[in-house]
Amino acid sequence: MIKPDAVSNGHIGAILNDIIAGGFKIIAMKYIRLSKETAGAFYAVHAARPFYGELVDFMTSGPIVAAILEKDSAVEAFRKLIGATDPAKAEAGTIRNKYAKSIEANAVHGSDSDDNAEIEGNFFFSQVERF
Numbered sequence: 001m002i003k004p005d006a007v008s009n010g011h012i013g014a015i016l017n018d019i020i021a022g023g024f025k026i027i028a029m030k031y032i033r034l035s036k037e038t039a040g041a042f043y044a045v046h047a048a049r050p051f052y053g054e055l056v057d058f059m060t061s062g063p064i065v066a067a068i069l070e071k072d073s074a075v076e077a078f079r080k081l082i083g084a085t086d087p088a089k090a091e092a093g094t095i096r097n098k099y100a101k102s103i104e105a106n107a108v109h110g111s112d113s114d115d116n117a118e119i120e121g122n123f124f125f126s127q128v129e130r131f
């Protein structure tokens, strides 16, 4: 997901370029604004964390881009491409290092396991075919 901060700061194109240059194939993609209900459900795993309410507010503050990406070892490769959660700790050249402003407004989301990638892909898309 490209988060609302990166969308409103005009980084959609640059981030997609980095993703494609990183060898990922885009399988599905959409541009939408999440409702509180949808964002809350997406981040339900973080419901007990102190920043959950703010995270939901932030994720609904403007449109996002959701995509399903494909690559060998995609979860690990994508997390390497995006860098650490806190952009101040993200390695030089990573998407969060280049485009993120804070630990909350951190430009992108990446699935943290193959199982969650499946769940999150199904959350945003139906009728997805590999091609």
Ligand code: ATP
Binding pocket: 046, 051, 055, 084, 085, 103, 104, 105, 106, 108, 109, 110, 111, 112
């Ligand atoms: P994501 O799941 O969005 O790819 P991540 O896996 O690197 O990020 P998580 O620990 O899953 O990090 O946290 C989910 C999101 O919650 C973060 O991307 C960030 O937007 C927000 N977040 C995490 N930690 C904090 C914090 N300490 N304060 C505010 N927001 C936070």
Ligand code: MG
Binding pocket: 110, 112
């Ligand atoms: Mg996470």
